[in-house]
Amino acid sequence: MSEIVTTTHPTDPLLRAERLPHIWCPGCGIGSVTACYMSALAESGLPLDQCVVVSGIGCTGRVAGYVNLDSFHTTHGRAIAFATGVKLANPRLQVTVFSGDGDLFAIGGNHFLHAVRRNTDLLVVCVNNFNYAMTGGQAGPTTPRHSFTTTTPRGATDQPFNLQHLAAALGVVYSARWTALHLRQLKTSFSQALQLHGFRFVEVLSPCPVGFGKANDLGEGIEEMEFYRAQGVVDRRISPAEALIEMSKSTPLPLGVFVDPERQGNGQAGPAKGADGVVGR
Amino acid sequence: MTRQEVRLAGFGGQGIILAGYLLGKAAALYGGQHAVLTQVYGPEARGSACNADVMLSDSPIDFPEVRHPSIMAVMSQEAAESFLPSLVGDGTLLFDSDLVQLDWPGRRFGVPATSIADQLGRRIVANMVMLGFLSATTGLVPPEALEEAIRTTVRAHTIELNLRAFEAGYTRGTAA
Amino acid sequence: MTVRQAHQERVRTGDHFINGDVACAEGALAAGCGLFAGYPITPSTEIAEHLARRLPEVGGTFVQMEDELGSMAAVLGASWAGARAMTATSGPGFSLMQENIGWGVLTETPCVVVDVQRPGPSTGLPTQTSQSDVMQAKWGSHGDYEPVAYAPASPQEMFDLTVLAFNTADRLRIPVFIMADEAVGHITERVRIPAAEALPSSSRPRPTDAPGNGFLPFKAGPGLVPPMAHAGEGYHIHITGLTHTERGYPTNSAEVHDRLVRRLSDKVLRRADELTLVERVWLDDAQVAVVAYGGTARSARQAVRIARERGVRAGLLRLITLWPFPGAAIAQLGLQTRLVVAESNLGQVAREAERYTAGQVYRVTHAGGHLLPPEPILEAILERA
Ligand SMILES: Cc1ncc(C[n+]2csc(CCOP(=O)(O)OP(=O)(O)O)c2C)c(N)n1
Ligand code: SF4
Ligand SMILES: [Mg+2]
Numbered sequence: 091m092s093e094i095v096t097t098t099h100p101t102d103p104l105l106r107a108e109r110l111p112h113i114w115c116p117g118c119g120i121g122s123v124t125a126c127y128m129s130a131l132a133e134s135g136l137p138l139d140q141c142v143v144v145s146g147i148g149c150t151g152r153v154a155g156y157v158n159l160d161s162f163h164t165t166h167g168r169a170i171a172f173a174t175g176v177k178l179a180n181p182r183l184q185v186t187v188f189s190g191d192g193d194l195f196a197i198g199g200n201h202f203l204h205a206v207r208r209n210t211d212l213l214v215v216c217v218n219n220f221n222y223a224m225t226g227g228q229a230g231p232t233t234p235r236h237s238f239t240t241t242t243p244r245g246a247t248d249q250p251f252n253l254q255h256l257a258a259a260l261g262v263v264y265s266a267r268w269t270a271l272h273l274r275q276l277k278t279s280f281s282q283a284l285q286l287h288g289f290r291f292v293e294v295l296s297p298c299p300v301g302f303g304k305a306n307d308l309g310e311g312i313e314e315m316e317f318y319r320a321q322g323v324v325d326r327r328i329s330p331a332e333a334l335i336e337m338s339k340s341t342p343l344p345l346g347v348f349v350d351p352e353r354q355g356n357g358q359a360g361p362a363k364g365a366d367g368v369v370g371r
Numbered sequence: 372m373t374r375q376e377v378r379l380a381g382f383g384g385q386g387i388i389l390a391g392y393l394l395g396k397a398a399a400l401y402g403g404q405h406a407v408l409t410q411v412y413g414p415e416a417r418g419s420a421c422n423a424d425v426m427l428s429d430s431p432i433d434f435p436e437v438r439h440p441s442i443m444a445v446m447s448q449e450a451a452e453s454f455l456p457s458l459v460g461d462g463t464l465l466f467d468s469d470l471v472q473l474d475w476p477g478r479r480f481g482v483p484a485t486s487i488a489d490q491l492g493r494r495i496v497a498n499m500v501m502l503g504f505l506s507a508t509t510g511l512v513p514p515e516a517l518e519e520a521i522r523t524t525v526r527a528h529t530i531e532l533n534l535r536a537f538e539a540g541y542t543r544g545t546a547a
Numbered sequence: 548m549t550v551r552q553a554h555q556e557r558v559r560t561g562d563h564f565i566n567g568d569v570a571c572a573e574g575a576l577a578a579g580c581g582l583f584a585g586y587p588i589t590p591s592t593e594i595a596e597h598l599a600r601r602l603p604e605v606g607g608t609f610v611q612m613e614d615e616l617g618s619m620a621a622v623l624g625a626s627w628a629g630a631r632a633m634t635a636t637s638g639p640g641f642s643l644m645q646e647n648i649g650w651g652v653l654t655e656t657p658c659v660v661v662d663v664q665r666p667g668p669s670t671g672l673p674t675q676t677s678q679s680d681v682m683q684a685k686w687g688s689h690g691d692y693e694p695v696a697y698a699p700a701s702p703q704e705m706f707d708l709t710v711l712a713f714n715t716a717d718r719l720r721i722p723v724f725i726m727a728d729e730a731v732g733h734i735t736e737r738v739r740i741p742a743a744e745a746l747p748s749s750s751r752p753r754p755t756d757a758p759g760n761g762f763l764p765f766k767a768g769p770g771l772v773p774p775m776a777h778a779g780e781g782y783h784i785h786i787t788g789l790t791h792t793e794r795g796y797p798t799n800s801a802e803v804h805d806r807l808v809r810r811l812s813d814k815v816l817r818r819a820d821e822l823t824l825v826e827r828v829w830l831d832d833a834q835v836a837v838v839a840y841g842g843t844a845r846s847a848r849q850a851v852r853i854a855r856e857r858g859v860r861a862g863l864l865r866l867i868t869l870w871p872f873p874g875a876a877i878a879q880l881g882l883q884t885r886l887v888v889a890e891s892n893l894g895q896v897a898r899e900a901e902r903y904t905a906g907q908v909y910r911v912t913h914a915g916g917h918l919l920p921p922e923p924i925l926e927a928i929l930e931r932a
Binding site for chain 1: 789
Binding site: 392395396399400405406407408409410432433434435436438520 | 562733736845852
């Protein structure tokens with residue numbers, strides 16, 4: 091993470107005002123995703139005193155430090171396991187996990203698998219910035235092939251996880267992918283997920299100019315955002331298995347709700363949902 | 372301080388561990404004695420020969436391992452062969468005469484535990500026959516204590532069968 | 548994961564013939580454990596198996612996690628949700644738990660971790676006994692901290708010390724270790740469970756102010772243990788494994804860090820006298836004293852008894868608490884007797900004991916496997932007498 095801090099001081103009571111300015115870089119998407127989640131939570135009608143956020147370690151892991159809720163900044167990879175303990179010990183709590191792609195799918199990947207298997211009543215939000223940002227831009231489990239990171243100086247060679255396919259295949263109750271630019275749709279997804287029970291997953295593609303954007307010709311935050319806007323496609327015919335992210339200007343970036351109670355993650359599109367707020371750009 | 376080291380041995384599935392547990396429980400909870408049960412765990416325990424060791428004493432037991440049993444009850448030929456060398460020279464040997472053939476210069480008592488159990492309808496209770504026989508021939512733990520241990524341990528619908536097997540063994544033992 | 552449905556008694560008052568692992572599980576139930584999270588590993592598995600059956604009967608929750616990393620994390624989470632929580636493992640799992648144990652130390656999360664020791668390093672001898680994780684309990688996680696660890700020597704103590712461990716954990720807000728060994732976990736003996744009212748109990752310090760009044764979750768009074776608010780109580784706590792201020796917020800200040808780490812150590816060390824439990828057997832006139840703990844203490848007691856029968860004035864100092872180390876008791880004993888330390892490792896406590904004594908400490912060690920028998924200990928006593 092860079093030392094640059096933003097100077098904005100939102101006075102939002104949903105955030106811990108006394109902790110601002112936050113530590114995220116200019117152009118980083120994590121802050122908007124956090125604010126978006128909090129506004130969906132505030133509108134959900136859920137009692138905020140019963141809402142808990144658990145994070146692992148990483149730039150995204152710092153989300154727990156800014157939300158004005160009972161919040162836990164745990165160890166690298168263990169957020170879901172920690173949250174499982176919270177939820178089981180007090181089932182009245184609404185427990186959301188907020189963490190990064192590396193935290194949730196590399197070091198903590200196994201906990202994701204098993205929490206889905208148990209259908210633990212958790213909402214898991216992954217800010218996918220395609221790299222280990224906090225430690226300075228190394229390759230992670232979602233780094234697209236051919237991308238440059240500090241540990242893939244010749245371009246990544248390994249196949250990345252398609253998180254929507256993974257979540258759908260495991261059998262989550264709800265799974266959606268948006269970007270930090272699609273805040274309206276993202277908020278709708280948060281709202282939908284907050285009303286459901288069982289294991290729910292929301293993936294948010296987020297620019298990380300420092301750790302990923304610059305090295306991959308995606309530019310500063312604004313340009314990376316523009317890339318998401320230009321390539322993002324919402325098409326309910328795209329199955330989770332087809333929702334690969336190639337990160338190239340010649341391929342679409344599949345977005346949308348891939349699993350919900352009407353559309354199970356078997357690659358079959360369920361009945362069209364009409365004006366559910368989850369619509370394309 | 373009087374101390375008795377007891378080894379029960381047989382093959383897996385005969386209820387050897389249960390018999391050892393009942394012996395220890397009867398002594399410790401209903402017989403006014405001190406008792407420790409130890410078992411061998413892991414791969415060794417998965418072989419065909421298995422054993423349960425019980426140490427009985429009228430004072431607290433420190434080192435709990437049975438190394439030189441003075442009483443041994445064996446219910447399979449293989450167990451007899453592998454464990455007999457551990458029995459002290461003047462020790463007492465009990466064996467299931469349906470399954471075991473051996474020589475032992477000291478006190479030895481055979482009981483057809485398996486066929487008695489068969490007559491009662493369930494071979495699985497041969498261990499209870501042996502336990503009754505052991506109680507009668509050695510006087511280690513009073514029969515009432517063992518019966519109470521059986522009543523408080525085995526599943527409700529099997530209590531009666533187990534008690535009958537125990538009594539059959541006990542009766543044999545008093546005549547031996 | 549199992550459904551809650553309370554229809555059985557938590558405290559099974561009365562006499563039982565049970566093994567040490569089951570006694571530990573019953574101790575957890577009697578202490579009010581609300582959640583157990585674990586991953587099977589010999590020789591601790593019976594604790595998990597017993598709680599899988601019993602916890603749901605008394606309204607608690609059992610969860611089998613995917614590994615020990617997750618088990619430890621779930622225990623910490625449950626504790627912050629207000630439950631008394633425990634996990635049980637053996638060496639390989641204890642290794643995996645270390646990072647989160649450190650998180651528990653820094654965030655002052657009460658919980659109980661049971662290590663039924665088997666011989667290591669690595670997979671070692673999975674079904675046999677050992678005491679070779681003693682130093683891991685002290686130094687296993689990174690950073691400076693002062694753990695509390697107990698070493699039960701019988702199924703009865705597996706019960707009693709598990710109850711005590713929950714109380715100590717809550718009172719001091721720390722993870723507390725039960726450093727059991729296979730020999731004690733797997734022997735079956737009489738365990739006397741007292742009436743529920745007769746069980747000792749202490750609880751977490753709790754906030755006295757209502758939410759909204761600027762509660763500082765890490766502001767400790769003179770007792771050095773801050774009050775603990777749980778998730779869902781309205782305090783909007785933030786808990787982090789980063790060095791934090793009294794408000795719980797991260798800081799980069801070296802001064803705050805130093806103050807915090809010292810307080811965390813001091814809250815344990817300051818209570819060392821009451822925390823370090825030992826049993827003194829025939830020490831008054833002893834010329835030779837054996838220092839032993841856990842399963843090995845049983846062999847040591849037998850060796851001492853035989854030595855006495857042979858006219859040698861031997862005694863036993865049995866360590867019930869391993870950490871904080873009962874150094875004062877050993878130092879005092881070292882002045883008047885010759886010391887023999889007997890343990891199922893290559894000298895972990897012996898080396899620590901030497902730091903408290905001027906003279907040499909005679910070692911009877913064994914890397915583990917079978918329970919160290921009385922004979923080599925007796926031999927050492929006779930040689931030293
Ligand atoms: C056990 C452990 N290993 C490594 C680290 C160092 N580390 C901190 S954050 C991080 C990666 C975070 O990546 P991600 O989860 O994608 O979060 P991001 O920073 O990208 O939001 C790593 C490797 C650590 N804190 N703990
Ligand atoms: S994710 Fe990237 S952009 Fe955001 S704070 Fe971390 S390093 Fe900066
Ligand atoms: Mg990342």
